[in-house]
Amino acid sequence: MDRDRAMNKVSYQQLYDGTLQALHKLGGSATIHEIHDEVVTSLGLTEEEIALPHGPRPNSPTDIKYRLGWVRTWLKRYGLLENSRKGVWSLTLQGRGTTEVDHKEVDRVVSEQIRQEKESKKKSAVSINDAENLIEIDESAGDESWQEQLYTVLSEMDPSAFERLFQRILRESGFTQVEVTGRSGDGGIDGIGVMRIGGFLSFKVLFQCKRYKGSIGAGVVRDFRGAMVGRTDKGLIVTTGNFTPAATREATRDGAPEIDLVDGEQLIEKLKELGIGVKTVRFIAERVMVNVKFFNDL
Numbered sequence: 054m055d056r057d058r059a060m061n062k063v064s065y066q067q068l069y070d071g072t073l074q075a076l077h078k079l080g081g082s083a084t085i086h087e088i089h090d091e092v093v094t095s096l097g098l099t100e101e102e103i104a105l106p107h108g109p110r111p112n113s114p115t116d117i118k119y120r121l122g123w124v125r126t127w128l129k130r131y132g133l134l135e136n137s138r139k140g141v142w143s144l145t146l147q148g149r150g151t152t153e154v155d156h157k158e159v160d161r162v163v164s165e166q167i168r169q170e171k172e173s174k175k176k177s178a179v180s181i182n183d184a185e186n187l188i189e190i191d192e193s194a195g196d197e198s199w200q201e202q203l204y205t206v207l208s209e210m211d212p213s214a215f216e217r218l219f220q221r222i223l224r225e226s227g228f229t230q231v232e233v234t235g236r237s238g239d240g241g242i243d244g245i246g247v248m249r250i251g252g253f254l255s256f257k258v259l260f261q262c263k264r265y266k267g268s269i270g271a272g273v274v275r276d277f278r279g280a281m282v283g284r285t286d287k288g289l290i291v292t293t294g295n296f297t298p299a300a301t302r303e304a305t306r307d308g309a310p311e312i313d314l315v316d317g318e319q320l321i322e323k324l325k326e327l328g329i330g331v332k333t334v335r336f337i338a339e340r341v342m343v344n345v346k347f348f349n350d351l
Contacts (some may be wrong), residue, residue: 054100061103062098063096063098063111063117063120063205064156065120065124065156067096067122068092068120068121069124069127069128069153069154069156069159069169070152070153070154071091071092071095071096071283072088072092072121072124072125072128072134073128073133073144073148073151073152073153073154074095074152075086075087075088075091075092075095076134076142076143076144076338077149077152078091079091079145080217080220080233081143081149081193081217081221081351082141082142082143082217082220082221082224083141083142083143083224083301084140084141084142084224084229085121085122085125085140085142085220086146086229087229087230088121088125088142089117089118089121091282092117092121093117093139098117099187102117103115103117104115106180107119107120112331114126115201125142125216127160127163127322128148128154128159129168130162131159131162131163132145132147132148133145133147133148133151134148137225137327137328139224139225139226139227139327141221141225143221146346146350149350168176190327191225193275199331199341199342199343200318200321202343202345203324203330203331203343204293204317204321205322206345206348207264207293207317207320207321207348208265208266208293210264210348210349210351211351212264212349213264214351215262215264215293216233216243216244216262217233217351218329218330218348218351219243219244219260219262220233220244221329222323222327222329223246224246225258225327225329226323226327227248227249228246228247228248228258229247229249230245230246230247231244231245231246231247232244232245232246234316237245241261241273241276241277241280242259242260242261242277242280243260243261243262243280243342244259244260244262245257245258245259245260245285246258246260246267248287256285256286256287257279257284257285257287258283258287258288258289259271259280259281259284259287259288259289260288260289260290261277261288261290261291262291262292263290263291263293263294264291264292264293265292265293265294266293266294267273267294267302268292268294268295268296268297268298269290269292269295269296269297269300270297270300271297271299271300271302271303273290273300274290274296274300274304274312274314277290277312278309278310278312278333281310287311287313288310288312288313289312289313289314289315290304290312290313290315291314291315291320292314292315292316292317292320293317293320294316294317295316295318296308296314296316299313300314320337325341330343330344330348330349331343331344339340
């Protein structure tokens, strides 16, 4: 296929909008690979077009991967995307309300940012906007500890939003192909993901999300294990509440597929560790800030 004709088939406008729409479809967060696959599918590109290299070198990335990399970076600078050290990209609060952009306006704004950065000699670890946001969040917490505040926020989340949050947690933790299913009559299974170890081994994990204020008993664990039969030997139940001793024993019962349990305390610590909706700032002592708006807008 003629290279110039293949490159001109897809405009940057399509890639900008396609990237935003892919993230919306994938639940608000996704790996680079997932975004790529969703965009090329939505654009109807052929295998030949997808494989077209960007440069003449044998190890050159494909043209579509190269261009999508620029698009993600520009959308991040424009304030619609953010990414983690784990390689997971997600929509910002502003991005969650945006499925289309004017790519010329994005280019204009970002180009001006780059120009100003080159002229500026001062660097700041935390932007002014971030600092103001942290102060606002910290003051709103009152006498509550950040753990108590976050627990309250999680407990009041819409169940579907809680599922999307856990979807992102799994992606940030190294899972791929994470999907929220949430089909009725599916034995309480809310989603599925693939955990890859060392780049070679992988296994499928079914998960269940319980936005719950009380304790989860052994019956929930047994029912979930029953739904796993014939589909996978690994399951995960996460809750904002906690598990009864009987539920913990049932999850590790001899002779039955083991199910990992994540309670509210572990979930909160994981959010802090990954920096999802929570920011840790070190002044004289460590201060942890909960971004309430982040969770409310999921």
